[in-house]
Amino acid sequence: MSEDGGIDSFGGDEGNTAEVISGPPVGPKVWSITQVNRAVKEMLESSIDALWIGGEVGQWTRSRPGHCYFTLKDEQAELRAVMFARDASLLPTDPEQGMKVRCFGDLTLYERRGNYQMIVRRVEAEGEDGLWRKAFEKLKGRLAGEGLLADERKLPLPAYPEVIGVVTSPTGAALRDIVTVLRRRAPWSRIVLSPSRVQGEGASEDLAKALDRLVESEVPDVIIVGRGGGSLEDLWAFNEEALARAIVASPIPIVSAVGHEVDITISDLVADVRAPTPSAAAELVVPDGVVLLSDVRAAPLRLSRGVRRAAERRRARVTDRMRVLSRTMERSIRPARQSVGMDSERLERSIQQSLDQKRAAFSMLSGRLEALSPLATLARGYSVARTSDGTVLRRVTDFHPGLQFDLKVTDGTVEANAVGPAKPGREER
Amino acid sequence: MIEGDGNKVGLEERLERLEAIIDRMESEDIALDEALQLFEEGVGHVREAEQVLAETELRVEELLAGGEVLEREIEEE
Numbered sequence A: 001m002s003e004d005g006g007i008d009s010f011g012g013d014e015g016n017t018a019e020v021i022s023g024p025p026v027g028p029k030v031w032s033i034t035q036v037n038r039a040v041k042e043m044l045e046s047s048i049d050a051l052w053i054g055g056e057v058g059q060w061t062r063s064r065p066g067h068c069y070f071t072l073k074d075e076q077a078e079l080r081a082v083m084f085a086r087d088a089s090l091l092p093t094d095p096e097q098g099m100k101v102r103c104f105g106d107l108t109l110y111e112r113r114g115n116y117q118m119i120v121r122r123v124e125a126e127g128e129d130g131l132w133r134k135a136f137e138k139l140k141g142r143l144a145g146e147g148l149l150a151d152e153r154k155l156p157l158p159a160y161p162e163v164i165g166v167v168t169s170p171t172g173a174a175l176r177d178i179v180t181v182l183r184r185r186a187p188w189s190r191i192v193l194s195p196s197r198v199q200g201e202g203a204s205e206d207l208a209k210a211l212d213r214l215v216e217s218e219v220p221d222v223i224i225v226g227r228g229g230g231s232l233e234d235l236w237a238f239n240e241e242a243l244a245r246a247i248v249a250s251p252i253p254i255v256s257a258v259g260h261e262v263d264i265t266i267s268d269l270v271a272d273v274r275a276p277t278p279s280a281a282a283e284l285v286v287p288d289g290v291v292l293l294s295d296v297r298a299a300p301l302r303l304s305r306g307v308r309r310a311a312e313r314r315r316a317r318v319t320d321r322m323r324v325l326s327r328t329m330e331r332s333i334r335p336a337r338q339s340v341g342m343d344s345e346r347l348e349r350s351i352q353q354s355l356d357q358k359r360a361a362f363s364m365l366s367g368r369l370e371a372l373s374p375l376a377t378l379a380r381g382y383s384v385a386r387t388s389d390g391t392v393l394r395r396v397t398d399f400h401p402g403l404q405f406d407l408k409v410t411d412g413t414v415e416a417n418a419v420g421p422a423k424p425g426r427e428e429r
Numbered sequence B: 001m002i003e004g005d006g007n008k009v010g011l012e013e014r015l016e017r018l019e020a021i022i023d024r025m026e027s028e029d030i031a032l033d034e035a036l037q038l039f040e041e042g043v044g045h046v047r048e049a050e051q052v053l054a055e056t057e058l059r060v061e062e063l064l065a066g067g068e069v070l071e072r073e074i075e076e077e
Helices: A013-022 A033-047 A130-145 A173-185 A203-217 A241-249 A266-270 A278-285 A289-372 A374-379 B011-027 B032-053
Strands: A051-062 A068-073 A078-083 A100-110 A115-125 A163-168 A190-195 A222-227 A254-258 A273-275 A384-386 A404-409 A412-417 B059-063 B069-071
Touching (some): A078 A100, A115 A130, A163 A173, A173 A190, A173 A278, A203 B059, A254 A266, A254 A278
Parallel strands (some): A163 A190, A163 A222, A190 B059
Antiparallel strands (some): A051 A068, A100 A115, A404 A412, B059 B069
């Protein structure tokens, strides 16, 4: 392209030549603006492939429909650039003025204005994760400012969830991993999947909606939100505000499980618990079924031990009480027993006394009886005369002559005959 | 709402109550009457929980747009 004759190289040479030869001489060939701009545009686009251009961001404006207009510049020069909404929507955030970036796109010409410009398809800030990092920090700062990252906001996970909600892609590795772990660890549980796209434009809004639906269903006890590993761009939906707000709003505890161990996302920060991977999230939300079941089966033994201990305590208490009671009774009857002791002594004494008196009286009486006994009289030499029928013969007149009678003497009885009354003078001595 | 198989008391609640009962029986001096009562209640929870935990078929369902839940097959790797 030479400075003066560039235009010569454009098409239509033959027609021009013919006109010059046949017709009357007229003025030079005049191009319309439209023609020229189109021609230049075609030349630019056909001769220069898409390329990366590095520079500093000048002014950056984003129109209502989402197209971005900006300038790229270095010390000496400027280049106009536009990024259409479809591509711009994938930007994590708009670059700031003065930021060093590299842009990938095509050089073209905006025909209506005749402006030469770059149509940018990608913008990357210099340094690893430049724009992503910036967007991440910006959103993180805003959420932190609202107190949404505070530990006090975190809900505790249920110890024994029965229903585990999962927000992820229905075809992704994350769901498979979660199912595998839960099938092994907690086969009694139930998974309710709320399917969502996990990457690409609008994925964050999609995830937020899927999460909202699950929360509204009130079915899950805990929810895992996540996806398997991928590039920073693939994981980006989990760094966006839509999902972050939905997580924050959930009254059901949420475990965030995005990508691999090293990937930390905004979702991880606002969730109640961050798990390094989807498998780890599944491990974390349910107890180990084998351990749990054996614990439950061991419970009746522990319960019965408790009952036995209570029974032993009760027995010990009863024994204790008995001991106390008997001590108390002992104490309370001691005075009574003492007085009873005293009384009995007195009683014994008085009984003894009366016994003694009676004994004395008796021996006196028996002495007198002795004196009265006929045997004693007989012993002194008297005898008793009795008839055979026992009648005592007391008077002379009782003895008619010839009467047979018994004469009792001290050592026996003698049979005797009455002769008749004795001669006077023999009667008595 | 969709709820778990007509079990009025959830597993969570049941196991937590069971834990509380065992804790109480192991750490406090409770009266025999109460111990017997707790024993009975605890054994009931054990029986019910065991029934739930013995379930061996993980159910995977999908929440549809309308809010209903549909059983779905997930093949493992």
